Amino acid sequence: MxxxxxxxxxxxxxxxxxxxxxxxxxxxxxxxxxxxxxxxxxxxxxxxxxxxxxxxxxxxxxxxxxxxxxxxxxxxxxxxxxxxxxxxxxxxxxxxxxxxxxxxxxxxxxxxxxxxxxxxxxxxxxxxxxxxxxxxxxxxxxLYDKLLSLTHKNMHGRVADTLIYLSKQIYKSLNFETTLSRQDLADLSSIAKESFIRILKEFKDGGFIQFEGNSFQLKDTEALHRISKSS
Amino acid sequence: MxxxxxxxxxxxxxxxxxxxxxxxxxxxxxxxxxxxxxxxxxxxxxxxxxxxxxxxxxxxxxxxxxxxxxxxxxxxxxxxxxxxxxxxxxxxxxxxxxxxxxxxxxxxxxxxxxxxxxxxxxxxxxxxxxxxxxxxxxxxxxLYDKLLSLTHKNMHGRVADTLIYLSKQIYKSLNFETTLSRQDLADLSSIAKESFIRILKEFKDGGFIQFEGNSFQLKDTEALHRISKSS
DNA sequence: CTCCTGACCTGATATATATCAACTCAACCA
DNA sequence: TGGTTGAGTTGATATATATCAGGTCAGGAG
CATH class of the missing domain: 2.60.120.10 (Jelly Rolls)
Structure with missing residues (x-):
């Protein structure tokens, strides 16, 4: 306790x-x-x-x-x-x-x-x-940023935003090991957990990120920013 | 000017x-x-x-x-x-x-x-x-209310929220004539204009509201609150 | 008057996203 | 050892919602 x-x-x-x-x-x-x-x-x-x-x-x-x-x-x-x-x-x-x-x-x-x-x-x-x-x-x-991200961006943009947020604001590194669960990450992006996982995989397949369990590496932040903006 | x-x-x-x-x-x-x-x-x-x-x-x-x-x-x-x-x-x-x-x-x-x-x-x-x-x-x-409404409610709930907001907070009457365009109302609900209009019609058909142009009447606020919560 | 424009409305369609169901796997426990 | 649980994952499916295309109508400009 x-x-x-x-x-x-x-x-x-x-x-x-x-x-x-x-x-x-x-x-x-x-x-x-x-x-x-x-x-x-x-x-x-x-x-x-x-x-x-x-x-x-x-x-x-x-x-x-x-x-x-x-x-x-x-x-x-x-x-x-x-x-x-x-x-x-x-x-x-x-x-x-x-x-x-x-x-x-x-x-x-x-x-x-x-x-x-x-x-x-x-x-x-x-x-x-x-x-x-x-x-x-x-x-x-x-909060305004968040509001726009959650209401005007599609899932891919929101996942990209979440990854950028963690890397830039929280862990201040391109490589980080997080204590947030997949559900937490989904809650942060206002997405269903399953959808979040799927997009994470897409990003990995696209070569933008790498991950193993809770250890993440952002490989192509340029691309992530592009996804965040275009959506 | x-x-x-x-x-x-x-x-x-x-x-x-x-x-x-x-x-x-x-x-x-x-x-x-x-x-x-x-x-x-x-x-x-x-x-x-x-x-x-x-x-x-x-x-x-x-x-x-x-x-x-x-x-x-x-x-x-x-x-x-x-x-x-x-x-x-x-x-x-x-x-x-x-x-x-x-x-x-x-x-x-x-x-x-x-x-x-x-x-x-x-x-x-x-x-x-x-x-x-x-x-x-x-x-x-x-703003927190808004955030939850926009991210966790479906369109019907958001439209209901917008109508309740206008009636209760802004015009302080069940009947009001608004200067907001349909696009404004949609922006307030974070919905496409066409979808907003469609749901407005559904609400009219359901007997929850009545409207003619920009003149609105809330007939069944009970129902609107129910829709807002259930969605 | 006629043309034009913009707001409003409607139906058909496409698509993004959630939901459901099932499976794996590690951790924990009896 | 086997059983149970919960998180993570995947695929199939349903559904909510945006988009597109077209239509009406009132008001303003020439």
Whole structure:
């Protein structure tokens, strides 16, 4: 199960985020006093859609998926989080509800900050508030990309987008070993699992990628970009 | 073409927004000195995707559509704006670019505020900054709804969603006369225009709605909600 | 008036995609 | 050892949806 530790000197602390760089010493100290660290095993949920939004989390180790749950159908994965990213939720200052779920894709660690504390610092430090607005807007921009990809591209384009996203944004390498299942990858592309697998094979046959289990190699990113755009 | 007037006493002013209710008198005055009003004819563009983001707009009269442009395909309409709503853009504090386009659906009026001025007030007044964050989060929540509707529902569900959205959110009546074209409605549902028309007819034949040209009546919202959920 | 254009509508067709069913294989367990 | 489970995979099939082609109709321009 989940192990909780209170460690004021954890090596990977939220202050690496550019968001926090404008905080004063006393504000950092205040944050430090009011945060706690939690370790997660693969598959464990850190935020659950529909539950109360009480904390903001800063990911310090591992990998997480952010996804929308649909009553009947598959999930829709919005994005993947890696250290050191902040994750709150749009219910903040609205209705204090979680609008998505977040789960660990591998053994991971997150730092939790109470929203009351977070709000207090936002109120005190206007530079921090503006940085936070910039952070929200960045997420928003990425969401538009996602929206266009999912609604206006065919499956091949969406699979290409997913592969490019993993390579460029998450693993930052043309070769990567992922902890995401085929279902996860399909959820990320908003495609049925079977269809995703089929297209993966097509890409392999076309020589654009190579893979063996969960280990992928992008051979021809040029082609992947072309597929992403043309569709 | 577009007629520009500088009118400090325009009847419909941005201060009706709850967002502005926490501003001090001097801040309101400062905003007033630095805003200007513009009148738009049907079809005219007030923000253009890809151009520079320099102002935030407050809609004081008429109706606008917010949409993402795709190089080749149709547009994707995100939402419709009505008085008195604020519209900025996620490029604010990020890269000062417009990530969507906004166009007038009928004769309309908008009030423009320079982003430098807006930013200055955000910096001065932390309560205002928090209200603005809440406003951004609300938009974000609606975007998640949209995302799920467009990716996980079939056409019938999406058409039902569009009709419910117009009735409940925009026109606030079961009967409404819209200035949106069939193409606009299709863009709002992320459907081909022909398919949209077909489903509209099915709904009419099923007795769920009635329409004549651009004049719509929702006869059985119960059924529409059922269609929206089941699909 | 007549032509032209663009929005709306309809039917036929093609195609993209999901679904269903079945099989393999590794991991785990009794 | 054999059984069970779940993820991955593949092929066949059904279906949702876009596309294409054609048609009507109202409004504007000459």
């Amino acid at each position: 989940v192990e909780i530790t209170k460690d004021l000197n954890c090596e990977e602390c939220p202050f690496k985020l550019s968001l926090f760089k404008h905080l004063k010493q006393e504000e950092l100290a205040y944050l430090n006093e009011n945060r706690y660290e939690v370790h997660f095993n693969t598959g464990e949920t850190i935020f659950k859609q529909g539950s109360a939004l009480t904390h903001v989390a800063c990911l310090t180790r591992g990998l997480f998926k952010v996804y929308l749950e649909d009553r009947s159908k598959n999930n829709l994965m919005l994005r993947i989080l890696k250290p050191t990213e902040l994750i709150g939720g749009p219910g903040f200052l609205v209705d204090s509800k979680q609008y998505f779920s977040v789960a660990a894709l591998e053994r991971s660690t997150a730092c939790f900050i109470d929203l009351k504390v977070f709000e207090k610092i936002l109120r005190q430090n206007s530079e921090f508030a503006l940085q936070f607005i910039a952070y929200l807007n960045t997420i928003h921009i990425n | 577009v007629e520009i007037t500088k009118d400090l006493n325009c009847e419909e002013c941005p201060f009706k927004l709850s967002l502005f209710k926490h501003l001090k008198q001097e801040e309101l005055a400062y905003l007033n000195e630095n805003r200007y009003e513009v009148h738009f004819n049907t079809g005219e563009t007030i923000f253009k995707q890809g151009s520079a983001l320099t102002h935030v707009a407050c809609l004081t009269r008429g109706l606008f559509k917010v949409y993402l442009e795709d190089r080749s395909k149709n547009n994707l309409m995100l939402r419709i704006l009505k008085p008195t709503e604020l519209i900025g853009g996620p490029g604010f504090l990020v890269d000062s670019k417009q990530y969507f386009s906004v166009a007038a659906l009928e004769r309309s009026t908008a009030c423009f505020i320079d982003l430098k001025v807006f930013e200055k007030i955000l910096r001065q007044n932390s309560e205002f900054a928090l209200q603005f964050i809440a406003y951004l989060n609300t938009i974000h929540i609606n």
